[in-house]
Amino acid sequence: MNKTQGNDVIVRISDVDKSFDGERVVKKLNLDVERGEFLTMLGPSGCGKTTTLRMIAGFEVPTSGQIFLEGEDVDDKKPYERNVNTVFQNYALFPHMNVFDNIAFGLVEKKVKKDEIRRRVEEMIRLVQLDGMEKRMPAQMSGGQKQRVAIARALVNRPKVLLLDEPLGALDLKLRKQMQGELKALQRRLGITFIYVTHDQEEALTMSDRIAVMNRGRLEQVGTPEQVYNHPETKFVADFIGESNIIEGYVENMTEDSIEVTMESGKAVIPETGYRMEEMVYLCIRPENLKISTEEKEGFRFRGQVREHIFIGSTNKTMIEMPNGQMLKSVTPAEDELIPTGTTVNVYWNPGKAVVMRTKEEQIYNVIEQSVEIEGMRNDQIF
Amino acid sequence: MIRSFKKRIGALVTVGPTMLWLGLFLMIPLVYVIGMSFLTKNAYGGVDFKFTLSNYSALFSKEYVKVFADSLWLSLETTIICLIVGYPFAYIIANAPKKWKPALVLLLMLPFWTNSLIRTYGWNTLLRTEGIINHFLQGIGLIDKPLNMLYTDGAVLLGMVYALLPFTVLPLHTSIEKLDKSLLEASSDLGASRVHTFIRVILPLTMPGIFAGSIQTFIPSLGFFFISDMMGGAKTMYIGNLIKNQFLSARNWPLGAVLSIVLIVITLVLMKLYTRVGSLEDMA
Numbered sequence: 001m002n003k004t005q006g007n008d009v010i011v012r013i014s015d016v017d018k019s020f021d022g023e024r025v026v027k028k029l030n031l032d033v034e035r036g037e038f039l040t041m042l043g044p045s046g047c048g049k050t051t052t053l054r055m056i057a058g059f060e061v062p063t064s065g066q067i068f069l070e071g072e073d074v075d076d077k078k079p080y081e082r083n084v085n086t087v088f089q090n091y092a093l094f095p096h097m098n099v100f101d102n103i104a105f106g107l108v109e110k111k112v113k114k115d116e117i118r119r120r121v122e123e124m125i126r127l128v129q130l131d132g133m134e135k136r137m138p139a140q141m142s143g144g145q146k147q148r149v150a151i152a153r154a155l156v157n158r159p160k161v162l163l164l165d166e167p168l169g170a171l172d173l174k175l176r177k178q179m180q181g182e183l184k185a186l187q188r189r190l191g192i193t194f195i196y197v198t199h200d201q202e203e204a205l206t207m208s209d210r211i212a213v214m215n216r217g218r219l220e221q222v223g224t225p226e227q228v229y230n231h232p233e234t235k236f237v238a239d240f241i242g243e244s245n246i247i248e249g250y251v252e253n254m255t256e257d258s259i260e261v262t263m264e265s266g267k268a269v270i271p272e273t274g275y276r277m278e279e280m281v282y283l284c285i286r287p288e289n290l291k292i293s294t295e296e297k298e299g300f301r302f303r304g305q306v307r308e309h310i311f312i313g314s315t316n317k318t319m320i321e322m323p324n325g326q327m328l329k330s331v332t333p334a335e336d337e338l339i340p341t342g343t344t345v346n347v348y349w350n351p352g353k354a355v356v357m358r359t360k361e362e363q364i365y366n367v368i369e370q371s372v373e374i375e376g377m378r379n380d381q382i383f
Numbered sequence: 384m385i386r387s388f389k390k391r392i393g394a395l396v397t398v399g400p401t402m403l404w405l406g407l408f409l410m411i412p413l414v415y416v417i418g419m420s421f422l423t424k425n426a427y428g429g430v431d432f433k434f435t436l437s438n439y440s441a442l443f444s445k446e447y448v449k450v451f452a453d454s455l456w457l458s459l460e461t462t463i464i465c466l467i468v469g470y471p472f473a474y475i476i477a478n479a480p481k482k483w484k485p486a487l488v489l490l491l492m493l494p495f496w497t498n499s500l501i502r503t504y505g506w507n508t509l510l511r512t513e514g515i516i517n518h519f520l521q522g523i524g525l526i527d528k529p530l531n532m533l534y535t536d537g538a539v540l541l542g543m544v545y546a547l548l549p550f551t552v553l554p555l556h557t558s559i560e561k562l563d564k565s566l567l568e569a570s571s572d573l574g575a576s577r578v579h580t581f582i583r584v585i586l587p588l589t590m591p592g593i594f595a596g597s598i599q600t601f602i603p604s605l606g607f608f609f610i611s612d613m614m615g616g617a618k619t620m621y622i623g624n625l626i627k628n629q630f631l632s633a634r635n636w637p638l639g640a641v642l643s644i645v646l647i648v649i650t651l652v653l654m655k656l657y658t659r660v661g662s663l664e665d666m667a
């Protein structure tokens with residue numbers, strides 16, 4: 001079920017900027033979150049994703065720009081006046097209250113009747129599978145159990161949007177995988193919009209309807225996991241999500257339906273159009289698409305030397321050193337025969353498996369950004 | 384042989400001085416006071432070595448019971464006012480921007496570096512009939528006759544609160560600072576206004592600080608004598624004054640000893656309570 005097709009925007013972030021002590025951590029952010037979707041904000045630490053989440057929750061106020069919840073500007077709304085709830089990274093359970101009272105906290109604030117509180121809290125406890133733990137104190141619980149309490153405590157209020165700030169970050173790998181599945185199932189079942197912040201790209205790919213990739217306060221790309229993984233729009237996205245071979249080159253020749261890209265270590269013909277001659281580009285090839293062979297392949301003049309094989313369970317990773325020193329990675333099924341190290345090989349890939357990305361725009365962008373920082377001017381004074 | 388001898392020397396050198404110190408200045412005086420409490424006072428301000436329990440039975444006379452009741456009441460008042468004044472103070476320090484914190488704590492500690500007797504004199508110059516406050520109020524025409532502020536029970540209370548406020552604020556500050564700020568955000572996120580967050584989250588979680596601050600204020604306030612002497616004109620008698628008087632003016636050392644023992648016992652009970660609650664806190 002793909003809910004991103006609808007056009008029902010529940011959270012709109014419009015031209016939002018946020019600075020702390022003069023340092024811009026979120027830069028002109030525009031993002032629409034649709035009702036019922038699972039949107040993940042993905043990026044390295046310090047990219048502004050948590051700050052963005054905190055602005056939606058109301059813990060931070062944008063320096064400029066607006067945030068709309070269901071079409072309403074919430075600029076002057078305190079967190080307790082917003083119909084969103086947060087699952088905190090460190091759970092933030094009230095240590096002086098047991099599980100029941102923690103979950104009931106929001107309902108007590110809303111002055112819900114006692115027997116209804118009991119009914120709804122118990123329903124939540126069943127939903128997150130904490131039956132029989134009502135009287136436990138947070139200090140007596142494991143990380144995974146605390147996590148469930150934190151989720152129940154937020155969901156019991158039936159928020160319009162649930163905000164999750166790296167909720168699984170403190171759990172061990174196995175538990176994290178299990179909770180990922182449970183969270184996703186929960187979200188499907190309840191139909192509540194989830195905005196999920198993480199730096200774990202695998203987590204983002206498995207759970208999300210859409211991923212918003214952020215870097216240095218900017219939105220790099222928004223799209224489905226498939227789009228973001230297979231068609232990264234920027235070098236950053238290609239690099240950050242999954243493993244990539246990123247090779248710099250320029251367009252040297254063009255035909256009607258392809259371009260020939262010259263790189264430091266060779267040439268390749270790529271079935272893409274719409275580029276100018278001499279234009280600088282990045283090629284992004286996933287390791288599973290990068291192939292090597294001792295024979296020449298048509299359209300490629302791209303040779304390197306096999307350096308190392310790394311066994312990773314079901315697959316093998318082969319490292320190939322190119323003449324300019326760049327290491328390329330190729331991942332093949334474990335049962336495939338390996339080419340011995342030291343062999344000179346031709347590097348190739350199936351047509352259409354390389355993503356071409358423009359570099360010029362990005363470079364101009366960076367230059368402008370630097371000059372903005374030097375002159376202390378705001379971006380919108382330039383654009 | 385030699386090794387065990389060496390071990391003993393080591394123990395003697397490290398622990399010895401402390402033991403000597405405690406023995407000389409704690410154990411001997413304590414035993415002395417306890418011994419004194421069972422002796423009989425003689426007509427010349429000294430003691431006769433005659434065992435008696437009459438010093439203890441004297442405790443239950445009306446006037447001494449009243450002194451104890453007055454003292455406990457004053458200490459209680461002092462503690463409560465210190466809490467009410469100190470809590471917002473501690474909260475502000477704990478939540479102040481990082482660069483301000485050391486300065487604020489310093490301001491709080493600064494009075495400690497001045498002799499408390501001198502500080503109390505300072506209050507005298509402010510409060511007395513010919514004092515600064517009365518002069519000022521008369522000067523701006525707010526009052527005709529000088530207010531009678533010094534040598535009242537209110538003045539004693541003021542002096543006590545002033546002297547003991549840091550004892551309340553410091554443990555409160557520690558407790559509030561330890562408070563996880565994300566809990567306050569969680570509370571707000573779940574719909575609690577600031578007032579509700581204070582009542583439902585901040586107050587219960589800073590209870591250890593409130594308790595520690597109360598005990599640390601209450602105990603010393605029981606023994607303070609110079610504030611009631613200097614700011615109360617010694618009109619109301621408190622335990623501290625009573626003990627001081629028994630030793631210095633009335634020269635009834637056995638009774639002074641008994642009163643001191645009672646004060647020590649009250650203190651020990653409170654301390655026990657304090658550590659008990661402290662360890663409960665650690666378990667939670």
